[in-house]
Amino acid sequence: MTIAPELSDQVVSELADAVGGQHVLTSKTARYNRARVPAPFPVHRWAERVPDLVVMPASTEEVAEVMRIANAHRIPVVPRDGGTGLTDGAVPERRGIIVDVKRMNDVKAIDTDNRTCTVGAGINMLKLNEVLAPYGLLYPDDPASYPCSLVGGRIGTSGWSLIGSRYGHSRDLVLSFSFVLPTGRVIRVGDGGGPKVSKSSTGYQLKHLFMGHQGTLGIATEATLKLIPKPEAELSPFWAFPDYDSAHQCVQKLAHAGVATFAGAVLFDEWKVDYLRRDDEAYIPQPADVRALVCAVAYGNADEVRAGGKRFMRIARDAGARYLGDEISQGDWAARHDRYATPLHGRTRAGQVVPMSWHCEDSAINWTDLPQVRLEWHRIADDLRRRFDMFDDWGIFAYTSAATGVDYLTEIDIGIWEQELDDESWTAWVQAKKDIAEVAVRHGGSISACHGACRDGEVDLVPVELGGAFDVMLDVKRAVDPNNIMNPGKYLLDRAYETEVE
Amino acid sequence: MTDVPPRQSPAPEEQAGGAADTGHNGGNGHSPVTVEFLSEWRNAAYNCYSSGHKFCREVCPVMQVTRNENHTPTAFHANVVAMEQGELTVEDVAEDYVNCTQCGACELRCPNTLFTGDFYRFRTRTVDLVKRMRALAVDNGVHQPGYQRWNELTDERSHEPVLGDTPVSQEHVRDWAGGLDIPIGGETVLFVDCEAAFYRTSLPRAVAQILRRAGYEFGLMTEQWCCGGPAAEMGYRDQARRFAEHNLADWRAAGVRRVLVLDPHDYITFTEDYPEFFGDDFDIEIVLVVELLAQLIAEGRLTPTVPIERTITYHDPCRLNKRKGVWQEPRQILGAIPGLTFHDVDRVTQWSYCSGAGAGLPIERPEIARKISENRMDEAAQLEVDTLVSACPWSERPLAEAGQDRAIDVVDIHELLAESLGIDVGGRTRA
Numbered sequence: 001m002t003i004a005p006e007l008s009d010q011v012v013s014e015l016a017d018a019v020g021g022q023h024v025l026t027s028k029t030a031r032y033n034r035a036r037v038p039a040p041f042p043v044h045r046w047a048e049r050v051p052d053l054v055v056m057p058a059s060t061e062e063v064a065e066v067m068r069i070a071n072a073h074r075i076p077v078v079p080r081d082g083g084t085g086l087t088d089g090a091v092p093e094r095r096g097i098i099v100d101v102k103r104m105n106d107v108k109a110i111d112t113d114n115r116t117c118t119v120g121a122g123i124n125m126l127k128l129n130e131v132l133a134p135y136g137l138l139y140p141d142d143p144a145s146y147p148c149s150l151v152g153g154r155i156g157t158s159g160w161s162l163i164g165s166r167y168g169h170s171r172d173l174v175l176s177f178s179f180v181l182p183t184g185r186v187i188r189v190g191d192g193g194g195p196k197v198s199k200s201s202t203g204y205q206l207k208h209l210f211m212g213h214q215g216t217l218g219i220a221t222e223a224t225l226k227l228i229p230k231p232e233a234e235l236s237p238f239w240a241f242p243d244y245d246s247a248h249q250c251v252q253k254l255a256h257a258g259v260a261t262f263a264g265a266v267l268f269d270e271w272k273v274d275y276l277r278r279d280d281e282a283y284i285p286q287p288a289d290v291r292a293l294v295c296a297v298a299y300g301n302a303d304e305v306r307a308g309g310k311r312f313m314r315i316a317r318d319a320g321a322r323y324l325g326d327e328i329s330q331g332d333w334a335a336r337h338d339r340y341a342t343p344l345h346g347r348t349r350a351g352q353v354v355p356m357s358w359h360c361e362d363s364a365i366n367w368t369d370l371p372q373v374r375l376e377w378h379r380i381a382d383d384l385r386r387r388f389d390m391f392d393d394w395g396i397f398a399y400t401s402a403a404t405g406v407d408y409l410t411e412i413d414i415g416i417w418e419q420e421l422d423d424e425s426w427t428a429w430v431q432a433k434k435d436i437a438e439v440a441v442r443h444g445g446s447i448s449a450c451h452g453a454c455r456d457g458e459v460d461l462v463p464v465e466l467g468g469a470f471d472v473m474l475d476v477k478r479a480v481d482p483n484n485i486m487n488p489g490k491y492l493l494d495r496a497y498e499t500e501v502e
Numbered sequence: 503m504t505d506v507p508p509r510q511s512p513a514p515e516e517q518a519g520g521a522a523d524t525g526h527n528g529g530n531g532h533s534p535v536t537v538e539f540l541s542e543w544r545n546a547a548y549n550c551y552s553s554g555h556k557f558c559r560e561v562c563p564v565m566q567v568t569r570n571e572n573h574t575p576t577a578f579h580a581n582v583v584a585m586e587q588g589e590l591t592v593e594d595v596a597e598d599y600v601n602c603t604q605c606g607a608c609e610l611r612c613p614n615t616l617f618t619g620d621f622y623r624f625r626t627r628t629v630d631l632v633k634r635m636r637a638l639a640v641d642n643g644v645h646q647p648g649y650q651r652w653n654e655l656t657d658e659r660s661h662e663p664v665l666g667d668t669p670v671s672q673e674h675v676r677d678w679a680g681g682l683d684i685p686i687g688g689e690t691v692l693f694v695d696c697e698a699a700f701y702r703t704s705l706p707r708a709v710a711q712i713l714r715r716a717g718y719e720f721g722l723m724t725e726q727w728c729c730g731g732p733a734a735e736m737g738y739r740d741q742a743r744r745f746a747e748h749n750l751a752d753w754r755a756a757g758v759r760r761v762l763v764l765d766p767h768d769y770i771t772f773t774e775d776y777p778e779f780f781g782d783d784f785d786i787e788i789v790l791v792v793e794l795l796a797q798l799i800a801e802g803r804l805t806p807t808v809p810i811e812r813t814i815t816y817h818d819p820c821r822l823n824k825r826k827g828v829w830q831e832p833r834q835i836l837g838a839i840p841g842l843t844f845h846d847v848d849r850v851t852q853w854s855y856c857s858g859a860g861a862g863l864p865i866e867r868p869e870i871a872r873k874i875s876e877n878r879m880d881e882a883a884q885l886e887v888d889t890l891v892s893a894c895p896w897s898e899r900p901l902a903e904a905g906q907d908r909a910i911d912v913v914d915i916h917e918l919l920a921e922s923l924g925i926d927v928g929g930r931t932r933a
């Protein structure tokens with residue numbers, strides 16, 4: 001197991017030679033501000049997560065040099081990009097070096113003929129799309145963190161996109177990338193050898209392996225991305241239902257309809273509607289008999305979106321929905337999508353308003369299991385809230401992950417009053433996360449559809465979910481990262497080295 | 503129906519964990535002013551910290567250049583939490599806060615402002631936090647050398663040292679008005695900021711002559727000092743207040759009721775800092791010249807007729823667009839000038855633009871400020887314009903420098919209007 005040695009002056013000067021002295025940050029603020037991400041956090045234990053220093057390289061070669069130094073000295077390395085990841089991936093567990101790739105944010109090439117672009121890993125999608133706009137092109141990786149997450153982090157997490165049911169998720173949209181292995185060796189991984197290939201059968205398909213590993217296998221530095229023509233039109237009708245079950249039926253009918261412009265559908269459960277009524281000022285008030293909501297989203301050419309929209313309206317009407325009108329439909333989608341904001345405050349049991357941090361669960365659940373998973377999750381949240389008056393149940397969203405309705409990203413949002421957290425409540429919270437993950441796995445789903453699953457609590461269930469595949473993960477980890485320098489402590493991967501510890 | 507009527511919701515300071523409950527800070531070795539600061543900012547800091555989502559990052563002009571997470575609103579708030587937890591001290595954090603032009607973009611992009619703002623009347627106040635933290639540093643004896651020197655010189659000369667080694671002084675503050683015969687005093691006076699009074703004298707000359715053309719009466723101050731805003735922005739609050747007191751006394755002595763302001767920075771100082779210093783006693787009407795000119799044009803009291811053959815874009819000064827929501831009037835003025843070809847960029851896109859000149863950034867971090875100016879002019883260059891029009895004298899010097907390499911002139915909107923009114927402005931821009 002790697003424990004960060006005190007970083008010697010020797011190491012610091014080697015790093016300064018590699019990236020330039022001004023890009024080696026050792027100040028306390030540099031280190032403390034890279035010790036957390038937006039996920040709830042035991043504030044009183046901040047100091048445990050602080051790295052030894054931060055480097056901000058500007059090129060693949062500089063990253064490679066940093067890796068060689070770290071590997072030679074057996075120093076932990078944690079890649080960090082936007083720092084918006086919700087599973088603490090970019091937070092060091094064993095101090096070491098944070099490799100912050102945000103300076104690598106240039107657009108290196110735009111290929112309008114093959115519709116690709118090549119960018120540095122530190123670029124943001126919104127910013128990239130500003131550059132692509134004059135070409136009529138769009139990079140459609142569109143998470144709710146669209147204005148703040150960055151391409152390298154999308155690779156590190158294998159992210160999920162709100163309009164992925166039509167355009168694909170990060171794994172489909174990133175064609176290839178340069179990747180620095182823990183030894184400092186640089187490889188290009190993609191669908192095949194050529195950087196702009198979207199389907200290949202040559203050799204092992206390594207692209208998936210080097211996405212979503214939370215920085216435990218290496219660092220992506222530059223990526224070639226698939227582009228689409230900027231959609232002419234978008235439509236996002238919202239419908240209300242008197243009960244959850246009819247909304248649940250309706251959302252799947254929409255997904256099953258085979259509409260080509262279908263980009264996703266969202267189901268809001270009763271708890272979510274209650275919460276929005278209570279505390280979300282972006283939410284447009286609905287009569288009390290509204291218990292659940294569904295939204296469908298269509299993107300594409302204007303005529304096709306219009307035709308698909310008519311079909312959605314018919315399906316929803318037949319399923320007993322009440323259309324909420326254009327204004328609410330457009331406004332609510334814009335709010336949820338362009339600047340995703342849970343209100344970030346909640347209430348104590350007595351109804352007092354308090355600033356709360358947001359836990360966003362993100363399991364993948366099959367449509368058939370949604371009703372039951374929802375009840376079990378709410379029971380867990382309710383139990384927590386009863387015992388500690390610092391948690392709040394903000395309800396569940398379920399979003400289609402694919403056009404066929406096979407599985408849904410299922411998100412229970414839980415508010416946590418961080419100012420009040422102590423060891424006891426934190427321990428209870430970690431247990432609750434484990435219980436939530438257990439429900440997902442028991443129902444044949446996956447703990448995480450988008451963020452990854454390496455936080456305390458849920459991570460314990462990863463070997464259960466993956467079974468024999470987890471053992472192969474350990475073998476891969478050991479083969480790629482012989483000294484366990486990459487983001488050590490994450491995903492129980494220390495187990496890969498246990499025999500060597502003695 | 504919501505079952506919680508919005509206006510009955512508690513204000514943030516009434517929330518649980520508010521200022522009264524000083525929670526965990528318990529001193530932590532901080533000085534008394536720091537402890538007081540922490541209890542005042544604790545909840546606001548947690549409001550951001552608990553979100554931590556960084557929607558503010560990419561719009562920030564400094565962050566676009568440095569890409570350093572220390573320079574984000576997220577960090578600016580988190581540092582307060584870390585101080586409260588006893589992990590960081592004011593000495594640890596002070597220097598990071600120089601990396602901000604106080605442009606206000608991050609507040610507009612913050613979902614907590616956009617949504618929570620209406621409901622709880624809570625607004626993310628990063629600009630204010632940066633100002634307060636700089637002041638806290640000074641109060642604790644932690645100085646940034648550039649700021650300290652700048653404010654010493656300003657204190658000595660009662661004006662900012664905008665001409666470098668060439669001293670500025672009280673005797674010369676009205677030199678720009680040479681030959682214009684503007685009276686001293688009166689109900690309405692024109693306040694001219696240090697940059698315009700000493701460096702870009704063509705600007706106040708343009709304003710004065712346009713107003714005269716419209717038959718709008720005004721005078722000059724008996725003894726004008728710097729508005730004090732820059733000192734407040736850099737943390738020298740006592741000095742800022744002394745300057746404010748001087749200027750207010752000057753206005754009072756002359757019976758001034760109304761102050762015309764041509765510089766957006768002064769406009770912020772007079773509409774935000776002065777009311778804070780003087781409370782309800784501050785009853786002077788503050789009029790922004792760009793707004794006044796747009797009104798005079800609309801009323802037909804000014805009619806620009808000389809065609810100006812330029813292809814322009816307009817730079818929304820941060821303090822007008824982002825901090826004060828003033829973006830229509832400059833466009834109305836430009837719309838009234840014949841001959842212009844106008845490639846406009848909407849005000850929301852311009853949230854992420856900045857000249858780099860604000861809040862003392864060029865004093866402590868000239869290289870970052872320069873890069874911000876270059877980024878701004880790169881945006882302009884893409885529009886294939888020959889001229890960038892601004893409405894802020896502080897932006898015009900650095901943007902003009904960056905414009906040189908791109909063959910783009912930087913012109914002040916007041917001067918442009920004067921030209922179209924057929925006024926030969928006189929004065930100069932000192933090189």
Ligand SMILES: Cc1cc2nc3c(=O)[nH]c(=O)nc-3n(C[C@H](O)[C@H](O)[C@H](O)COP(=O)(O)OP(=O)(O)OC[C@H]3O[C@@H](n4cnc5c(N)ncnc54)[C@H](O)[C@@H]3O)c2cc1C
Nearest residue numbers: 081082083084085089143144150152153156159160215220
């Ligand atoms: C408000 C909000 C909404 C969100 N909505 C969504 C959503 O809709 N869909 C979704 O998928 N996620 C969502 N997220 C989570 C988060 O934005 C994503 O996980 C995102 O992909 C993280 O990107 P980042 O640039 O912030 O990465 P970081 O947080 O910096 O890093 C994430 C992980 O990737 C690793 N990593 C970072 N850079 C690299 C690199 N160059 N090479 C290899 N590994 C690297 C890190 O070590 C870490 O383990 C949301 C988060 C927030 C705050």
Ligand code: SF4
Nearest residue numbers: 550555556557558612
């Ligand atoms: S300032 Fe606003 S957008 Fe930025 S991290 Fe804080 S809460 Fe989020």
Ligand code: SF4
Nearest residue numbers: 562602603605606608
């Ligand atoms: S005020 Fe402007 S410069 Fe300062 S942090 Fe906000 S966006 Fe950045």
